[in-house]
Amino acid sequence: MEGTVALTVVVCCACGVVYAIPTTLDKNLLEKRSSTNTFCPNSHTWHYVGQSAVERERDLHRQIAALKEDKRALDRRLALAKPRAARKPRLVKPEEASA
Numbered sequence: 001m002e003g004t005v006a007l008t009v010v011v012c013c014a015c016g017v018v019y020a021i022p023t024t025l026d027k028n029l030l031e032k033r034s035s036t037n038t039f040c041p042n043s044h045t046w047h048y049v050g051q052s053a054v055e056r057e058r059d060l061h062r063q064i065a066a067l068k069e070d071k072r073a074l075d076r077r078l079a080l081a082k083p084r085a086a087r088k089p090r091l092v093k094p095e096e097a098s099a
């Protein structure tokens with residue numbers, strides 16, 4: 001049998017054994033993070049922690065959408081506040097001032 005398999009070196013976080021897994025498996029583990037476990041040669045279960053690149057991107061899009069909505073709300077408040085701020089002082093006649 002001939003062929004080439006790309007391997008990625010990993011270290012078990014439980015026992016420290018250094019071993020290699022197919023790079024395609026490593027990419028899959030990196031994508032799926034805590035939802036997919038694998039095993040070291042000594043039978044310890046492990047998975048990558050943290051957010052995957054896809055999850056990070058999804059969260060950033062959500063943050064951008066929330067910030068855009070905040071900006072729209074602030075723009076509406078600013079638009080409502082501007083006419084009041086721009087209003088000219090009204091001259092008060094002496095008879096109105098004493099009333």
Ligand SMILES: [Zn+2]
Pocket residue numbers: 012013014015016017040041042043044
């Ligand atoms: Zn181990």
